Amino acid sequence: MRVIIIGCGRVGARTAAELDQRGDHVTVIDVDQRAFNRLPGTFAGVTVRGSGTDEDVLRGAGADLAEMLMALTEGDNRNALAAQLGKHIFGIPRVIAKINDPLRAEAYRTLGLETICRTVILADALVKAAVEGAEASGGAVLPPTAEPRQGVPPSGSRAEAAAASEAGAIAEGA
Amino acid sequence: MYVVVIGGGNVGYYLTKELLAAGHEVVMIEKDPARARTIADELGSIVVPNDGCEGRYQAEAGMGRADVVAAVTGDDEDNLVACQVAKMRFNVPRAIARVNNPKNEALFRRLAIDETVSPTRSILGVIEHEIPIHDLLHLADLEGGEVQIVEAQIDGSSPVIGKVLRDLELPEGSTVAVIVRDERAIAARPDTTLRAGDKLLAVTSAEREAELRSLLIGE
Numbered sequence: 001m002r003v004i005i006i007g008c009g010r011v012g013a014r015t016a017a018e019l020d021q022r023g024d025h026v027t028v029i030d031v032d033q034r035a036f037n038r039l040p041g042t043f044a045g046v047t048v049r050g051s052g053t054d055e056d057v058l059r060g061a062g063a064d065l066a067e068m069l070m071a072l073t074e075g076d077n078r079n080a081l082a083a084q085l086g087k088h089i090f091g092i093p094r095v096i097a098k099i100n101d102p103l104r105a106e107a108y109r110t111l112g113l114e115t116i117c118r119t120v121i122l123a124d125a126l127v128k129a130a131v132e133g134a135e136a137s138g139g140a141v142l143p144p145t146a147e148p149r150q151g152v153p154p155s156g157s158r159a160e161a162a163a164a165s166e167a168g169a170i171a172e173g174a
Numbered sequence: 175m176y177v178v179v180i181g182g183g184n185v186g187y188y189l190t191k192e193l194l195a196a197g198h199e200v201v202m203i204e205k206d207p208a209r210a211r212t213i214a215d216e217l218g219s220i221v222v223p224n225d226g227c228e229g230r231y232q233a234e235a236g237m238g239r240a241d242v243v244a245a246v247t248g249d250d251e252d253n254l255v256a257c258q259v260a261k262m263r264f265n266v267p268r269a270i271a272r273v274n275n276p277k278n279e280a281l282f283r284r285l286a287i288d289e290t291v292s293p294t295r296s297i298l299g300v301i302e303h304e305i306p307i308h309d310l311l312h313l314a315d316l317e318g319g320e321v322q323i324v325e326a327q328i329d330g331s332s333p334v335i336g337k338v339l340r341d342l343e344l345p346e347g348s349t350v351a352v353i354v355r356d357e358r359a360i361a362a363r364p365d366t367t368l369r370a371g372d373k374l375l376a377v378t379s380a381e382r383e384a385e386l387r388s389l390l391i392g393e
Contacts, residue, residue, distance in 0.1 A: 053251055055277045077227060080258075081251035081278075088284050103229060104255075107262055111285075 004029065004066045004092075006052030006082050007073035011098065013038035015070065020045045027061045052082045055089060063090040071097045076104055083113050178203065178240045178266075180226035180256045181247030182213050185272060189246060190217060201235045227255045229263050237264040246272040254278075257287045280319050310387050313375070320380055326390040328372040333392045340364040342389065345382035350374050 001024045005016045008030035017040050020026045026045035029052040030036065036047045050057035052071065063069070069086035071079035076099045083097035096114040099105035105117040125140030134141040153159035175198045179190050182204030193200045194217065202217075203226035204210040210223035224231040226245070237243065243260040245253035250273055257269040271287045273279050276295040283290060302311055310324040328335065334342060339350060339362055350362045354373040360366070362374070378386045 053278075054275065055281075075251065077249070077251035077255040081254050081281075084254075084285060085281055089281055101228075104227075104259075107229070107259060110262065111258070 001025070001068060002062065002066045003027070003068045003070065004058070004061055004063060004086070006030075006069070006071045006079070007098075008032075008035035008038055008047070009072065009074060010038065012070075012072040015072065016045060017043055027066075029057060029061055053078055053085065055085060058082075058085060058090065063092065066090070066092050068092065068094045069096070071095070073098075076101055080104075080108055080113070083108075084111070087112065175199070175241045176236070176239055177201075177242045177244060178232070178235050178237055178260070180243065180245040180253070181272075182206070182209050182221065183246070183248055185246040187213060189244065190220070194220075203231055203235050227252055227259060229259055232256075232260060232264060237266060240264065240266050242266070242268045242270065244270045244272075248274065250274050250278050254282060254285065254287070257282075258285065261286060280315075283315075283318055309391070310376075310383065322378055322380055322383060324376055324378060324383065324386070326374045326376060326387070328368055328370055328374065328390065330370050331392055332368075332370070332390065334368050334390055335370050337368055338364070339366050339368070344389065345378070345385040347382055348376060348378040348386050350376045 003019055003024050003026050005012050005026060005028045008016065008028050012028060012030070016026050016028045020043050027048060028036065028039070028045060029048045029050060031049070031051055033049050039047070048057065048061045050060070052058065052073065063086060066086070069083065069092045071082040073079055079097040079099060083095040086092040086095045094114065096116060097108060098118065099108055099115045100118050102117050102120050105115040105120070108115050121140070125137045129137045129141035134143040153163055177193055177198055177200050179186050179200060179202045182202055186202060186204065190200050190202050201220050201222060202213065203222045203224060204213065205223070205225045207223045210221045214221040222231055222235045226232065237260055240260070243257060243266045245256040247253055253271040253273070257271050260266040261269050268288050270289040270291065271282055273282055273290045273292040274294060276292045276298070279290045279292055279295070299311070310326055312322060313325055314323040316323065344350070352359050352375040353362050353366060354375065355369070355371070374390060376386060
């Protein structure tokens, strides 16, 4: 699949790297050349420096042939514009826009755009982890991989009281 | 008329001022609080100091009863989203957007923005009128850009000088409508002979435009 990703931030770079790994043809666009440093050394796709909301830049990046476009910059409006350019000017079959404001994300779905909203995803995962535990969040909230290093708990804290009662229990057991 | 202006830069400021002077009811939404305060100090408490792309601030500005929304910030994406929210959520009858990148005009029209204004294109148009060019000058787009009204300046090197209109093999869908000669418009008739200095106003389809250009102006 030919995919254009706009915005090479943490989300854009990681998505680009993973799709590239799967064998997709990935082109990443960012206004900042240094942003491409986030891509792994193994990345085999194309990087294009320029604005993803500029029709000429998109055309140069092969938007005419793309099967999917993802607008993943930090600006909701920028993503909405880029996604609609992809859909209406280039006729790209699937476009996904990252929209951080849930209200706006809802509004854009009515315009035929797939949207992904970080706010909603994070909040859902956190509520799930709070109610059912980290394991239930489907990998969104990760349990720790090691015990915390023990020090002396600050005086008056609940941790101090817990440590004291634990010590008492051990002493009783002995 | 009730107008909501989005963006309090120079364009938004003078637009609001002129609209008020003409007796219209105007509310401006400007997201920079300091700028909003400065404008409110001068024009009165008609400024909502917030992000004009957000539905709730548009509601606060009374978008529900607005006749016109004019989004005139310096960022095309903000103007697009502000107009789309106004149309989608508040059914504003007329949305006008300032477009900085002229290429975005086609997209905006397609997305049901009623009117676009591109200062870049306007200035470009003035410059192109001033200097001789070997290209068609775009005067207007119809049907979302499918049909174009263009102007061809016939200078000394044009291949059509001395020919009558009937003999031109115009591309399909293209018509020469009017000839401007000696600062007067004359109807284009089949037997009209073309001269150097004529300006032809022609209607053409977007895809045959290049053909029309090489026929009238030459390479």
